[in-house]
Amino acid sequence: xxxxxxxxxxAKISTPNESPYRxxxxxxxxxxAAIRQRYGDRRIVxxxxxxxxxxxxHILHFEEARAQGDLLVVTLxxxxxxxxxxxxxxxxxxxxxxxxxxxxxxxxxxxxxxSAVSAIQALQPNVYVKGSEYSYLLNxxxxxxxxxxxxxESYGGHVFFTAAEAFSSTKLAHFLLVSSEATQxxxxxxxxxxLFRDLHNFEFKIExxxxxxxxxxxxRVCLLGETIIDEWVDVAVSALSxxxxxxxxxxxxxTKQIGxxxxxxxxxxxxxxxxxxxxxxxxxxxxGNLHVTHLADxxxxxxxxxxxxxxxxxxxxxxxxxxxxxxxxxxxFNDYDLVLIADFGHxxxxxxxINCRMEAGPxxxxxxxxxxxxxNYGYNLPTKYVGADYYSLNRTEAELCLHExxxxxxxxxxxxxxxxxxxxxxxxxxxxxxxxxxxxxxxALPSLSTSVVDTIGCGDAYFAFSSVAACLGMSAKxxxxxxxxxxxxxxxxxxxxxxxxxxEFLTIAEIVI
Numbered sequence: 007x008x009x010x011x012x013x014x015x016x017a018k019i020s021t022p023n024e025s026p027y028r029x030x031x032x033x034x035x036x037x038x039a040a041i042r043q044r045y046g047d048r049r050i051v052x053x054x055x056x057x058x059x060x061x062x063x064h065i066l067h068f069e070e071a072r073a074q075g076d077l078l079v080v081t082l083x084x085x086x087x088x089x090x091x092x093x094x095x096x097x098x099x100x101x102x103x104x105x106x107x108x109x110x111x112x113x114x115x116x117x118x119x120x121s122a123v124s125a126i127q128a129l130q131p132n133v134y135v136k137g138s139e140y141s142y143l144l145n146x147x148x149x150x151x152x153x154x155x156x157x158x159e160s161y162g163g164h165v166f167f168t169a170a171e172a173f174s175s176t177k178l179a180h181f182l183l184v185s186s187e188a189t190q191x192x193x194x195x196x197x198x199x200x201l202f203r204d205l206h207n208f209e210f211k212i213e214x215x216x217x218x219x220x221x222x223x224x225x226r227v228c229l230l231g232e233t234i235i236d237e238w239v240d241v242a243v244s245a246l247s248x249x250x251x252x253x254x255x256x257x258x259x260x261t262k263q264i265g266x267x268x269x270x271x272x273x274x275x276x277x278x279x280x281x282x283x284x285x286x287x288x289x290x291x292x293x294g295n296l297h298v299t300h301l302a303d304x305x306x307x308x309x310x311x312x313x314x315x316x317x318x319x320x321x322x323x324x325x326x327x328x329x330x331x332x333x334x335x336x337x338x339f340n341d342y343d344l345v346l347i348a349d350f351g352h353x354x355x356x357x358x359x360i361n362c363r364m365e366a367g368p369x370x371x372x373x374x375x376x377x378x379x380x381x382n383y384g385y386n387l388p389t390k391y392v393g394a395d396y397y398s399l400n401r402t403e404a405e406l407c408l409h410e411x412x413x414x415x416x417x418x419x420x421x422x423x424x425x426x427x428x429x430x431x432x433x434x435x436x437x438x439x440x441x442x443x444x445x446x447x448x449x450a451l452p453s454l455s456t457s458v459v460d461t462i463g464c465g466d467a468y469f470a471f472s473s474v475a476a477c478l479g480m481s482a483k484x485x486x487x488x489x490x491x492x493x494x495x496x497x498x499x500x501x502x503x504x505x506x507x508x509x510e511f512l513t514i515a516e517i518v519i
């Protein structure tokens with residue numbers, strides 16, 4: 007911009023706090039440099055974000071930001087730069103108008119890029135303000151905040167993180183059922199029903215989950231267990247067969263999904279550095295950081311015939327023959343940060359050999375799950391594994407171990423912890439939630455899902471994510487929360503239709519926290 011052009015732009019810029027409906031308050035990107043020139047003697051503060059559903063959290067953020075200087079400029083990310091993260095409820099012009107309507111804001115501009123770099127270069131604010139949830143990203147040199155901080159400090163400015171209580175627009179949109187039409191393709195953000203429970207009374211912090219994700223990204227994980235192929239056959243039920251008096255119908259679509267240890271591995275692959283899975287029958291288009299060693303070649307297949315109209319299972323058939331099992335291929339546990347034992351009771355794992363390796367005192371953190379199902383009811387219990395650091399089991403499995411039913415959750419967790427001789431135990435109880443016993447501390451968390459599509463796969467997801475939190479030394483509250491977010495995500499899909507993504511994990515976290 008030439009000096010004469012810049013001077014004319016400066017002359018057109020209105021003074022701070024004029025009516026928001028005056029064109030001078032909402033400015034173009036090209037006018038930011040002119041604002042810096044006109045108010046060169048002022049301490050300019052810049053806030054940047056989507057600011058979609060403006061709420062009390064934004065007001066507190068702006069008030070704390072304004073206190074850092076004399077002039078508050080707010081830049082908004084343009085619509086096309088937001089959609090890959092989360093579609094907005096309001097278009098950029100409307101978002102700019104609602105922010106400009108706030109008396110505390112002096113100028114507003116729309117930035118047509120996913121970061122504030124161009125705005126910072128043009129305005130050169132004395133203070134660049136972000137919410138406290140962004141502070142953890144300073145350790146991630148690929149994050150926008152790191153580049154923005156470096157740029158601000160290059161000319162003598164500094165970054166300030168507000169301490170005001172965070173209020174999530176995603177959470178407000180979910181519970182008020184006011185998500186935009188653009189979000190309707192995301193099953194977590196539809197307007198037709200509330201899917202999740204509000205946990206604000208538990209005082210969780212999104213920063214703790216960001217810490218969980220950052221630390222998890224460095225883990226090398228080993229997973230041992232059976233992969234199960236879940237096959238769904240949709241049946242259009244017609245009537246009873248007149249000859250055999252059995253239910254009759256027409257077979258429709260067949261769908262195959264990866265379950266068991268396979269889906270646990272796929273969940274983890276999106277969150278950790280590396281997963282080495284020792285299993286059977288796991289193949290196909292796998293993530294690059296998921297490496298498979300086959301202890302047996304044959305898949306375990308569970309075929310469920312399902313009423314197409316009502317979604318109810320009609321009959322289940324199983325193929326359980328693994329063939330030759332190569333127990334000599336088991337890994338050295340000390341090569342990994344976290345070892346997960348996902349035993350579904352079909353004979354793939356050598357319990358004696360695994361116990362010997364645990365007894366040897368591995369440096370890795372070991373999590374164990376031995377699942378009870380219709381093929382092994384009462385015979386596949388977590389007591390078969392001795393010396394794990396963390397056990398995850400459901401109420402039925404805990405009651406079978408103790409040979410007693412009807413215990414209160416706290417007593418159940420206490421007694422199973424003593425039986426397993428382990429300081430860290432999770433006991434899940436379906437729609438009642440989960441309780442985590444860690445040493446002398448117990449923490450109970452209700453189920454996060456208020457609406458459920460299917461419960462198959464929820465326990466496996468809980469085991470996967472709670473094990474990572476346990477490995478990272480997080481509190482009982484965080485072990486319960488991370489596992490429960492995984493379970494809640496799986497409850498919104500049919501069986502193991504897809505692994506959980508980091509975006510999905512954080513979306514649910516923002517809603518419930």
